[in-house]
Amino acid sequence: MRQAIPSTATQPLELPLAGATAARDALWSATHAARAALADDLAELDDTQWAQPSLCGRWIVEEVVAHLTAAASTGTVRWLTSILGARFDSDLHNQRRLVEHRGATPAETLERFRRVITSTTAPTGHTAAWLGEVIVHGQDIRRPLGLPHTPPVQAVTEVARFYASRDFTVASHSTAKGLRLEATDGPFATGAGPLVSGTTLALTMAMAGRHVYCDDLTGPGVPIMRARCSP
Structure with a gap:
């Protein structure tokens, strides 16, 4: 069944004029809406589309989704441990975390992504960057597949x-x-x-x-x- 998109997914982001906490909360709300909208689009893909190349380097669509799940599941300590373990090789770090969060099937990969839609976990407090992760990687997926979507x-x-x-x-x-x-x-x-x-x-x-x-x-x-x- 097609997942309903929260109403915030189609509403403009209204950033408060004062208060860092309120502004951060608004960015997280936009991030959650962007994830929900992407999950809704992903639910309509067939196995061939899940295996299509994305705009993100060598990654296919399913790998990009697993990467987004990893980003929403990795806090500061976990990120530091991982990047140190990869000897500061960001590509190796990203690949390891991607494999960790990719499912045995595209359906499982999507289900894992759904679980982190409302996550506020991130490696750093740069909330706009993590909103950017979802917006950019969402378009990395949609543009090659011809899926129409314009974020707010x-x-x-x-x-x-x-x-x-x-x-x-x-x-x-x-x-x-x-x-x-x-x-x-x-x-x-x-x-x-x-x-x-x-x-x-x-x-x-x-x-x-x-x-x-x-x-x-x-x-x-x-x-x-x-x-x-x-x-």
Whole structure:
């Protein structure tokens, strides 16, 4: 049966004007809604689609889902233990955790992901980054499969601002450096230099290194961004 998406999945994210705790809670709420929406889409996939390549390097769709489950199940201590055990090789760390949280079948992998939909566990307190994990990896899955979905602009705006401010899980700040980014569907705008414009989602995905989203951007700065996020 198709899982119902909580109403927050289709509502704009309203970030409080004051209070770090309230703002963090709003980001977690958006994260939970994004996970629920993705789980709803995944429920409709057949085995062939689960095995399709994603936009995330060599990972297939099922592996990306297992990675998201791992991210929502790994706190600071567990993350430190894992990364130390992998001798700071993030690829090895991610692969080990992915294997740990992947099921014997796609249905089991999906069930494990459903269990962490409302999790607030994360390696660090950078909540916007973990919202970004779900938004970016959700599109890593949906775009190759042709699944239509546009996350709420205000939620994506928070991720875009975080990505533009620093290199964290992705080299997003480096990708945007020296460019003027302007969203065509929301308030996100940052930087100075050759202009790159497009939807907030396209800008965010390009900052995350997903080069195919450069096709959705316009402006004289696009060739520079495309070169920086090419595989």
